[in-house]
Amino acid sequence: MNRAHLDKLFTVLLAGVLAGLVLAAAALPAALVFGLGFKGLMPYAELPESLREPQPAQRSNLYANDGRTLITSFYVEDRVDVPVTEVAPVMRQAIVAAEDVRFYQHHGVDVRGVLRAFTVNRREGGTRQGASTLTMQYVRNALASDPRLTEEQRARATEISTGRKIREARYALALEREVSKDEILGRYLNIAYFGAGAYGIAAASKRYFSTTPPKLTLAQAALLAGLVRSPDSDDPINGNADAALDRRAYVLDRMVETGQVTAEDGARAKAAKLDLRPSATPNDCTSVTAEHNDWGFFCDWFTQWWNAQPAFGKSPEERQRTLRRGGWSVVSSLDPDVQRKTVEQVLGIYAATNKRAAPTAVVQPGTGRVLAMAVNRNYSVAPNPDGQENYPNTVNQLIAGGGGIVGYQAGSTFKLFTMLAALEAGLPLDTEYDAPATLVTDYATGSGPAGCGGHWCPSNANPTWMDGLRTMWSAFGRSVNTYYAWLIQQVGADRVVEMAERLGIVLRAPDDARLAREGAKSWGPFTLGVVATTPLDLAGAYATVAAEGIWCRPTPVIAISDSSGRKVAAGNPDCRQALDTDVARAAADAARCPVGDQSMYRRCDGGTAEELQPGLRRPLGGKTGSSDGNETETVVAFTPQLAVATIAANPDNPRDAVGGGVQTRQIAAVGRLLAYALRDQPVLDFVPPSQSVAFQQTAPRTTN
Numbered sequence: 001m002n003r004a005h006l007d008k009l010f011t012v013l014l015a016g017v018l019a020g021l022v023l024a025a026a027a028l029p030a031a032l033v034f035g036l037g038f039k040g041l042m043p044y045a046e047l048p049e050s051l052r053e054p055q056p057a058q059r060s061n062l063y064a065n066d067g068r069t070l071i072t073s074f075y076v077e078d079r080v081d082v083p084v085t086e087v088a089p090v091m092r093q094a095i096v097a098a099e100d101v102r103f104y105q106h107h108g109v110d111v112r113g114v115l116r117a118f119t120v121n122r123r124e125g126g127t128r129q130g131a132s133t134l135t136m137q138y139v140r141n142a143l144a145s146d147p148r149l150t151e152e153q154r155a156r157a158t159e160i161s162t163g164r165k166i167r168e169a170r171y172a173l174a175l176e177r178e179v180s181k182d183e184i185l186g187r188y189l190n191i192a193y194f195g196a197g198a199y200g201i202a203a204a205s206k207r208y209f210s211t212t213p214p215k216l217t218l219a220q221a222a223l224l225a226g227l228v229r230s231p232d233s234d235d236p237i238n239g240n241a242d243a244a245l246d247r248r249a250y251v252l253d254r255m256v257e258t259g260q261v262t263a264e265d266g267a268r269a270k271a272a273k274l275d276l277r278p279s280a281t282p283n284d285c286t287s288v289t290a291e292h293n294d295w296g297f298f299c300d301w302f303t304q305w306w307n308a309q310p311a312f313g314k315s316p317e318e319r320q321r322t323l324r325r326g327g328w329s330v331v332s333s334l335d336p337d338v339q340r341k342t343v344e345q346v347l348g349i350y351a352a353t354n355k356r357a358a359p360t361a362v363v364q365p366g367t368g369r370v371l372a373m374a375v376n377r378n379y380s381v382a383p384n385p386d387g388q389e390n391y392p393n394t395v396n397q398l399i400a401g402g403g404g405i406v407g408y409q410a411g412s413t414f415k416l417f418t419m420l421a422a423l424e425a426g427l428p429l430d431t432e433y434d435a436p437a438t439l440v441t442d443y444a445t446g447s448g449p450a451g452c453g454g455h456w457c458p459s460n461a462n463p464t465w466m467d468g469l470r471t472m473w474s475a476f477g478r479s480v481n482t483y484y485a486w487l488i489q490q491v492g493a494d495r496v497v498e499m500a501e502r503l504g505i506v507l508r509a510p511d512d513a514r515l516a517r518e519g520a521k522s523w524g525p526f527t528l529g530v531v532a533t534t535p536l537d538l539a540g541a542y543a544t545v546a547a548e549g550i551w552c553r554p555t556p557v558i559a560i561s562d563s564s565g566r567k568v569a570a571g572n573p574d575c576r577q578a579l580d581t582d583v584a585r586a587a588a589d590a591a592r593c594p595v596g597d598q599s600m601y602r603r604c605d606g607g608t609a610e611e612l613q614p615g616l617r618r619p620l621g622g623k624t625g626s627s628d629g630n631e632t633e634t635v636v637a638f639t640p641q642l643a644v645a646t647i648a649a650n651p652d653n654p655r656d657a658v659g660g661g662v663q664t665r666q667i668a669a670v671g672r673l674l675a676y677a678l679r680d681q682p683v684l685d686f687v688p689p690s691q692s693v694a695f696q697q698t699a700p701r702t703t704n
Contacts, residue, residue: 044174050146058327072282079199084186088216094225097254100134108172135172138188195231210277219269222251296379301400302556311570327563333369342372345669359399360646361536365543368552390651400536406508407532408649410634411625414529417500437463439482443524473603477593488527494520503541535645543643549579580701586689591621600688631657635666640684
């Protein structure tokens, strides 16, 4: 009988034995042959994609910016594929001894194994035996776990039926004609379930022994190989350690019998203690280690960012499946050193026990990479007292917004957008206006403290220090409300709203978004920051000025590699020239006034945070902001290398005014944070704006 006929016969016998058709065993071959025909028993001519290009679910890892420090992982199955050459030889030998001792002799279906199982299974009351080869087991696992197949197709791969056994045998015969034995063995080791949530040899090595596949000892390898038969019941961590040891002994005996190891080595490994060193792989942001609980907020924002990337799927749900099954390696922008200092400074503003919060973000101009995100909260799903949704525990995104968090009013920091719109429209920094204590504007409004006869009429917080003849420099430095209320009238509120949105301010509150769509032209109070925003949006907007008009979408990543190690474009910065370079330089020049620095044209004459720059001793821009009644307080500061924004607020009760006194602590915290983060970086100056943008009215400035 030739090889082809043997393949057919082995397949038929295997299907019968393993389907449990013992009583019909004698008639089975003929019945199947005449019923199905030899064509139905031949090896498949073509392999399905699941076997040609297998895609088992793999764990994705999120690292800090050093590419080594693990933040957390994401997975439905804890698996990371490794080449078979990176698996210890004793592990390869052990799995063959345990599951298919004739693996290297047969061609996908083992006639001896079939006949042995056939004989044993005919005995009444005996232990049932199977005859699935390692190749057939791999086929079953690959088809059952391929996410590209439908649920019905995956279920067929494990159904108890003669048809399934025949399909497995045919696929196994076909697979071995196209794929080497070592490749099949490697695939099997990567797809097999070893219990305790560990899929594949890499995860199993870590889960049970906190080691890697190349470093497995003989005793460890034999134990792991023994688990594959009954991974749940024999799991020595959560199940039956004695059963695991019995299986280890069985595997070692088989390795000795087949000459894979000496009797002495086998006996020594059999006598070895179990010596488990279990380690669990974190899964999702709530599994970030307690030591670095603060990283949870960055991790949470990363998942929010990932869910918005079209490169990973057509919907947020599909993108999450891609993250949890795709085996991605993500090097994030989180700088653990800067993050630690940011947390330290945030806790200097408000303690962890304070119901008020100081969410803070650190962004790199020119790339949009977020180096740190911190807030004085526990990243946790643990319950809070009644009425305290975000205190002391929360997984809500208090720093970046989203998921129901719309943000906080940032006050006069929004004057930046009015200044930019005016500069872009052709007005110079030297635009003069004699600012009164109160200005009745043309913008209609209802009754209230800022209403005068139906018109919006803002006042200066400190008339003695703020009123009088001002330019963009001095009005920005001293935060003169009436100057910027006048200026927004000159350029149009709709242009100011558009400018803010262009620089990444997302209007998450429904009323704010509606006004931007339907009433932007009459939205004069926008210049005083009456909309909800977040520290991340604000830091990103000011970083655009620091980067000479290049706006970069805030990103949590430096690089993303797929399971094969190829980098994908979604990890690259997403940047564009959002402002004319000279306009951005002019705004940076004026932004030096609030923080105690001096403009290139020596036009700063006072600021609301003058103590900030002298302590830093490097060129600096920034702005402070206070909402009505000091309900919130904001500080933003930037150099050419970093931008920082912090907002003091009560996320659970916006009417709980934080008071103006906290701003002193915010200014000091931002100064210390910048000094630390930039301690090893060169002192860079801002490029001076041209005399034209500083002193001359021109046509609109949108050249680049």
